[in-house]
Amino acid sequence: MMLARVADSLYWLGRYAERAEHMARLSAVMLNAATDRTDAADQAARIALASIGDPAPAAEAMDAARVLVLDRESTASVVASLASARENARQVRDQITSESWERLNILYLRTTVANAESAFTTDAPDFLQRIIADLHQFKGAAEATMSHGDGWRFMLTGVYIERAQLIARLLNVCFGDSEDAVDDHVALVSLLRMACALEPYLRVYTADINARCILEFLMFDEDFPRSIRFSTHRIQECLTQLSGGRDVGRHDPSRIAGRLNARLTYADIDEVESGGAGALLTAVSAECEAIHGAIRETFVAYPLEMRLPA
């Protein structure tokens, strides 16, 4: 049992922390690719920006990255996500351990001080690397110190819903339209980096980097924590435990999650490849939205008269 508002904040804490990490990584990969003056570098920047719904790439990768990282006005930027994650954490300060709170708070304070912008300009890769490392520390501290009960499950659900959506969008930009799929080697490597998947991918497929294997890995791999299937599996697991033994009404989110997970578990890469990955990836995004809505309906914004104790 926990307060509905608290569950909601923990869920959003998970989502924003994941979003901040993803945005920081996209920016880092984009800047790294931009050190080559090749078409593939431009393509990497286009992939990164398109995947977050920014269709017009800025002239300079550094300028684009600066907006992605530091723009407080844009809700998707790294600092805005960190501020929201921290604000949600502060709302539920009594629910998360001091160990995890302090990690997040340090990170927030470091990225919002007056000289954060100059730190970014001086050494952007280092600045971004530290953000990612700090977020790993936060998640690690939370994993190691928080009780893995309902609060934890709400946070984890937030992390994986956000992750499934971000990866689905990234893949959709690259492979959604089979006519125009990305096949340049450098761009594919950047894509794997954006999903933090290069090393694990190499161990499975060796250095044979091609679109089909990447799709298979990032969509269906059972063990890689950033594959869509891994995420949907976790979402289903958390939601099943959260709604276990409760009267959750007609919008049971675990049912939608189960359906989505089954779809990814039994999908076939040949089938996906022949029909174009776009349909399935779009469905993943839509179903994640549906799960999000069902979580609200069931646990947070339910009608009061239905839920009075006996």
Added chain:
Amino acid sequence: MFAPGGVTRANYRLLDQDIQSLGAQALADRQSTLERSFLLQGITFTVYGAGNTTERIIPTDLFPRIIPAAEWSMIETGLIQRLKALNLFLADIYGDQRIIADGIIPRDLVLGSPAYRRQMQYLFVPHGAYANVCGSDLIRGQDGNFFVLEDNLRVPSGVSYMLANRDASRRTFPHTFREAGVRPVERYPDLLLSTLKSMADEARANAQIVVLTPGVYNAAYYEHAYLARLMGVPLVEGRDLTVHDNRVYMRTTDGLQRVDVIYRRVDDDFIDPLAFRRDSSLGVAGLFNAYRAGQVTICNAPGTGVADDKAVYAYVPSIIRYYLDEAAILPNVKTFLCREPAQLSHVLANLDKLVVKAVGASGGYGMLVGPHASRAERETFAEALKADPENYVAQPTIQLSTAPCLVDGRMEPRHVDLRPFILSGEKVVVTPGALTRVALRRGSLVVNSSQGGGSKDTWVLTGDPGGQTEP
């Protein structure tokens, strides 16, 4: 800390050795480590400025203030006596009002107080404990005696600083801490929890306690979250609660769940828009009716402010005598009520020597420190006094005692007061420790955090080293 002639007093001797052996640089380092740790933990208050908001820590001084056992025991019995009498007073005022009928205190002074809540009249409060959490402000005058400057019976804050300061001083002076024999303050959260539990309806097994906060934008939000976390109870906001059929529920992921005791950190005016201020969005509609119906307990009870009103304060010694038939152990500071014409003319004639306070104000606002004010300021204040004498009281300017503080790498004396915390439910308990508030500007007598005050830890010793009292 030092006796006349520069000799270190017995209770500070160990600490003094520690300070000497550490040296100035090490002390400064520890000070900055401490400040950083407060910032990281989020022990901050928010300053809202134009365009951007910043979070600041409340300045904290490394050096603990030390109070020997004998002296503490006097403070403790004095505080218990005082709170017992004030709770009896509240029960009487919200009951038959005998004390008014017997002519001990003027009717209009009590019922005209802005903190009086007629809605509380004849409402049952378990154990007669209206003020469950009280933080009284004590000062030590030049004669070495403690006085009560103010009772805070509404929603006193600062206890989280007492606990955080203790953590810090223990880390800074581990050796001295061990040797000195310092009484623990760490039990405060569980004492608070048992106090709150004792306020629940006895028929309800496993009473559900919650802490009600105005939310994350409140200056004391850190403290609300801290206490909820250490008591292991939910921290709720008004929007989490709902009243149905005179019962209070919180909205959980599992549906609605009944709430029995609310430790509210929201002012009276804001707890229920139906009973008090209609424009409040911080409270819960219908909460007060549920309280009247005995279905929930609100702690502190609404209306307790009538007993810490600055004019009622002047009558506390008589209140103690009236209900307990005892003399006050902790004296009041001499107070002039400007509502009395004779006292008003005395105050007007001596404005340069007195501190004048508005009855309804708190936090160091609406106040004139005569000796530090300019002639023009005093003249303006005199006009305000004459226009609305009922709204003012005056007290002699008391030279608060000082304690050594680390200022710019040096030890310097700063004026301090003392805020111990008293809990009252089935029993009355005083936590052996306090928040010592410090006026950080040299010579300043204002210790409020909203006016540039800081704080430091307070060690209550188990014994009396050398039989001496605190400087």
